[in-house]
Amino acid sequence: MTLQIGILYSRIRKDEKLLLTELRERGHEVTKIDVRKQTFDISEAAAEFADLDIVVDRCLATSRSLYATQFFDAYGIPVVNSHETADVCADKVKNSLALEKAGVPTPKTKVAFTKETAMEAIEEFGYPCVLKPVVGSWGRLMAKIDSPDAAEAILEHKATLGHYEHKVFYVQEFVEKPGRDIRVLAVDGEPVAAMVRSSDHWITNAAKGAETDVFELDDEAKKLVQKSSDAVGGGLLGVDLMETADVSGSHSEGSQTESGQRYTVHEVNHTVEFKALNDAVETDVAGTVVDWLEAKATAANASEAELEVTF
Ligand SMILES: Nc1ncnc2c1ncn2[C@@H]1O[C@H](COP(=O)(O)OP(=O)(O)O)[C@@H](O)[C@H]1O
Numbered sequence: 445m446t447l448q449i450g451i452l453y454s455r456i457r458k459d460e461k462l463l464l465t466e467l468r469e470r471g472h473e474v475t476k477i478d479v480r481k482q483t484f485d486i487s488e489a490a491a492e493f494a495d496l497d498i499v500v501d502r503c504l505a506t507s508r509s510l511y512a513t514q515f516f517d518a519y520g521i522p523v524v525n526s527h528e529t530a531d532v533c534a535d536k537v538k539n540s541l542a543l544e545k546a547g548v549p550t551p552k553t554k555v556a557f558t559k560e561t562a563m564e565a566i567e568e569f570g571y572p573c574v575l576k577p578v579v580g581s582w583g584r585l586m587a588k589i590d591s592p593d594a595a596e597a598i599l600e601h602k603a604t605l606g607h608y609e610h611k612v613f614y615v616q617e618f619v620e621k622p623g624r625d626i627r628v629l630a631v632d633g634e635p636v637a638a639m640v641r642s643s644d645h646w647i648t649n650a651a652k653g654a655e656t657d658v659f660e661l662d663d664e665a666k667k668l669v670q671k672s673s674d675a676v677g678g679g680l681l682g683v684d685l686m687e688t689a690d691v692s693g694s695h696s697e698g699s700q701t702e703s704g705q706r707y708t709v710h711e712v713n714h715t716v717e718f719k720a721l722n723d724a725v726e727t728d729v730a731g732t733v734v735d736w737l738e739a740k741a742t743a744a745n746a747s748e749a750e751l752e753v754t755f
């Protein structure tokens with residue numbers, strides 16, 4: 445069945461190229477929607493959206509994702525990821541709250557709104573601990589705080605120079621991970637592929653130059669991926685986990701280890717990049733993602749047809 449698929453984007457990266465190639469090879473019709481050139485009317489959808497079965501949000505800028513997805517909701521066109529998912533994933537505070545609420549092991553985190561209370565939170569965690577921007581990715585503007593002097597300096601900088609979002613202080617325990625973390629690409633909680641990202645630096649994002657290698661998920665990790673995906677509303681997601689046990693199998697200190705957990709989930713990403721993963725694993729990542737998209741679009745069409753019959 446040929447589908448009409450909209451791709452919402454601002455830049456076609458390797459990730460989007462992989463998707464576009466796969467979609468076209470399968471004979472689907474792709475409408476590219478450049479958010480920089482498009483306007484969105486509150487009362488009616490643009491003519492070129494009329495026959496779309498599904499829209500895939502690949503916007504780079506979070507603000508664009510958050511608004512554009514609301515328009516497709518309003519037009520009654522299915523969009524992945526959904527606005528609700530994007531909203532939770534785009535914000536580290538909402539993300540952490542959702543994971544905690546769902547009972548997913550996640551690093552201990554506190555939020556404060558002034559330098560003074562942020563300092564209190566930092567002192568409670570002790571050194572080192574981590575300060576993150578609430579909105580952001582690729583490991584940017586994250587700080588590992590090793591001393592009270594460093595804490596004071598960075599809080600002062602953020603309070604004085606920071607954008608509005610940097611006035612929300614997101615403080616987290618430092619997790620003694622074994623020099624790497626795990627990225628899992630999942631579709632509605634079902635893992636597509638996973639990799640470890642290793643680095644001498646404490647920030648192990650692929651965008652920061654970490655080395656990547658394929659990773660086989662065990663049952664515990666699979667369960668956590670499903671739970672994390674459900675916690676944020678599902679979709680095409682990048683689930684980031686850290687291992688809380690060291691290589692010899694003994695546990696590092698931390699809340700998760702007390703309950704025998706071997707992983708902690710530090711975030712779920714919504715407009716996830718997968719080019720690094722695609723290079724690291726044997727799996728046909730774009731192919732699996734498109735399988736899922738086809739199923740989503742077909743299910744959406746079926747439920748629409750059912751509605752038409754009912755009314
Ligand atoms: N609490 C932590 N303790 C130790 N390392 C961390 C912690 N939080 C993040 N990191 C490291 O920093 C990287 C980026 O953090 P993350 O919260 O995923 O932010 P981003 O959204 O920028 O990717 C992680 O992949 C991990 O390697």
Ligand SMILES: [Mg+2]
Pocket residue numbers: 582583649684711
């Ligand atoms: Mg991350």
